[in-house]
Structures are given as C-alpha cells and as structure tokens.
Amino acid sequence: MHSSHAEMSGGWSIMLIRKAVTTDIPQLIKFRKILLCHEDNSSMDEIFRNYFDSSLSDKSLVVWVADDEGVVVSTVCFCICRFAPRFENPSGLVAYTTNVFTIPDYRRQGIVSKLVSEAIDDLKTQGIGKILLHSSDMAKSMYENLGFVEGKNYMSINI
Numbered sequence: 001m002h003s004s005h006a007e008m009s010g011g012w013s014i015m016l017i018r019k020a021v022t023t024d025i026p027q028l029i030k031f032r033k034i035l036l037c038h039e040d041n042s043s044m045d046e047i048f049r050n051y052f053d054s055s056l057s058d059k060s061l062v063v064w065v066a067d068d069e070g071v072v073v074s075t076v077c078f079c080i081c082r083f084a085p086r087f088e089n090p091s092g093l094v095a096y097t098t099n100v101f102t103i104p105d106y107r108r109q110g111i112v113s114k115l116v117s118e119a120i121d122d123l124k125t126q127g128i129g130k131i132l133l134h135s136s137d138m139a140k141s142m143y144e145n146l147g148f149v150e151g152k153n154y155m156s157i158n159i
C-alpha cells in the first residue's frame with residue numbers, strides 16, 4: 001500500500017518526503033516567486049495564498065515537499081486537469097507539473113527525483129495516466145532520467 005510519507009537519507013540528515021499541508025503555503029509562495037523572478041515582490045501574495053489554499057483543499061493541486069527537520073527545502077506541484085478520455089488514459093486525468101524547486105544548498109542530492117518518483121506512485125493510484133511539464137534547461141536531463149520524453153511542446157510520461 002502506498003504511503004504519503006517516505007524518508008530519504010542524504011549525508012548527515014534524514015529528509016521527510018510528504019504531501020504539503022496548508023502550513024507549507026508560505027514556503028510554496030516563496031519558491032513560486034523565486035521561480036517567477038519576483039522574489040521581493042509581495043503584491044501578489046494574497047492571490048498566491050488563495051490559490052494554494054483553495055486548490056490544495058479541493059485537491060486540484062497535489063504538492064510534494066522534502067522536509068528537513070521542519071524546513072521545506074524542495075517542492076514539486078501537480079495541477080490535476082481532466083481532459084476527454086483517451087485509449088491510453090481512460091480517466092482523461094493529466095497532471096501538469098509546476099513549481100519545481102530545490103533550495104541551492106540541497107541541490108544534486110536526488111531530492112526532486114525522489115519527490116517525482118513518490119508522486120508518480122501516488123498519482124497512479126488516483127487514476128492519473130499522464131504527467132506533462134515544461135522543463136527548464138537545468139532540469140531536462142533529470143526529467144529524462146526519470147523517464148519523461150521530450151515532445152513537440154512539452155515533456156511527458158505515461159504512468
């Protein structure tokens with residue numbers, strides 16, 4: 001049976017791999033603003049807060065985080081979208097990946113790879129058949145190693 005918690009040991013610490021809860025929202029907003037190159041701009045904070053709050057509670061957003069002794073150091077978010085059914089994906093449910101970020105000091109330890117692998121197992125149990133993403137140049141080979149395939153407009157994996 002799949003658990004929504006896992007542990008990962010890297011050097012000196014044990015990282016908790018878990019789904020995000022509402023108390024993680026400030027860190028999700030911080031990472032989102034860094035990714036959008038608006039780290040010091042607080043003008044959209046309430047909009048981001050409402051988005052994460054409502055989409056986490058109605059489960060249209062699934063977020064996995066790596067938690068190092070209470071500090072969220074890495075996130076991967078999946079927006080769950082329902083398209084028309086396809087033969088290879090009868091539910092029509094597709095996860096679009098966003099807000100993929102690891103704090104610089106924690107990079108290249110396999111954290112996002114672990115988050116995505118855990119998330120894939122979990123998304124499968126929810127009947128989701130495909131994951132899509134637009135990759136940064138930095139992340140492309142990591143996604144390829146995870147089995148994502150480069151398409152015309154996006155990378156994807158059937159799960």
Ligand SMILES: CC(C)(COP(=O)(O)OP(=O)(O)OC[C@H]1O[C@@H](n2cnc3c(N)ncnc32)[C@H](O)[C@@H]1OP(=O)(O)O)[C@@H](O)C(=O)NCCC(=O)NCCS
Pocket residue numbers: 035074100101102103106107108109110111112113114134135136138139140141142143145
């Ligand atoms: C891209 C990013 C999310 C990767 O996060 P990460 O936690 O470092 O990811 P991983 O450690 O799983 O994988 C990154 C690389 O480290 C390598 N790696 C994993 N464990 C390792 C280890 N123990 N020792 C050395 N290298 C390791 C992986 O093979 C991968 O290598 P590659 O890029 O050459 O393919 C992170 O660098 C980041 O936040 N970048 C800025 C934002 C960004 O680009 N986001 C992605 C948007 S699509």
